Every structure is written in structure tokens, then in C-alpha cells.
Amino acid sequence: WVIWFWILITVFIDIFRSHDLSGWGKALWFLFVLIIPLIGVLIYLIVRGGSMHERMVQQAQQQDQQLRDYVQETAGSQSPADQLTKLADLRDRGVITPEEFEREKAKVLA
Numbered sequence: 001w002v003i004w005f006w007i008l009i010t011v012f013i014d015i016f017r018s019h020d021l022s023g024w025g026k027a028l029w030f031l032f033v034l035i036i037p038l039i040g041v042l043i044y045l046i047v048r049g050g051s052m053h054e055r056m057v058q059q060a061q062q063q064d065q066q067l068r069d070y071v072q073e074t075a076g077s078q079s080p081a082d083q084l085t086k087l088a089d090l091r092d093r094g095v096i097t098p099e100e101f102e103r104e105k106a107k108v109l110a
Contacts, residue, residue, distance in 0.1 A: 008037060011044050014052045017059070083108045 015021070015029045033040035045052070084105060091101040 007045075008033070008041060011041050011052075014048070014055065015044075017055065018048075018051075020051070080108050 011033055012030070015026050015033070018026070021029070029040075029044060033044060087096070087101055087104050087108070090096045091098060096104070
């Protein structure tokens with residue numbers, strides 16, 4: 001039962017997140033899956049299963065890119081003096097080598 005409800009919820013989520021379906025298409029798929037759940041889910045997975053996976057992958061990539069942009073923006077908002085202080089601390093603790101320190105220092109100062 002747990003797997004059945006998981007698949008059913010996943011299908012409903014995919015119906016409403018699909019940008020390639022019109023409002024009427026979403027409504028019809030929703031009613032079809034709601035009224036005849038077993039057959040509706042099976043037909044939905046047969047007809048739109050491949051694109052369902054593609055949409056999930058695309059959404060995961062978008063979320064990953066948003067996270068990367070946020071981290072880069074947050075890390076990039078530090079002043080060069082703060083970045084050099086952190087690099088010097090890492091070098092002093094032995095986390096990075098002096099060569100790595102010099103290379104990163106050149107990037108910060110560029």
C-alpha cells in the first residue's frame with residue numbers, strides 16, 4: 001500500500017508540474033487518475049512515464065544549479081581580505097600547501 005500511495009502521489013505531482021500540459025489536459029488527467037486510479041496510473045505511466053523521468057531530472061538539475069549559484073554568491077560576497085585570512089589560516093593549519101595558498105591568493109587578488 002505504501003508503494004501504491006507513493007506512485008499515486010508522484011503521478012499527481014507530475015501532472016501539476018508538467019509545463020507541456022494545458023490546464024484542461026491537467027484537469028482531464030487528474031480526473032482520470034482520481035476516478036479510475038489503477039488504470040489511470042498505469043496508462044499515465046505508459047503514456048507519459050519517459051517524460052516524467054526527464055522532468056524530474058530537469059528539476060533536480062535546476063535545484064542543483066540554484067544551490068550552486070547561491071553558494072557562489074554567498075562565498076563571493078566576502079571581501080578579499082576575509083578570503084586571504086581564511087586561506088592563511090588553512091595554510092597555517094596544514095590543510096593546504098604553500099603552493100596552493102599562493103595560487104588561491106593570486107585568484108583572490110586578480
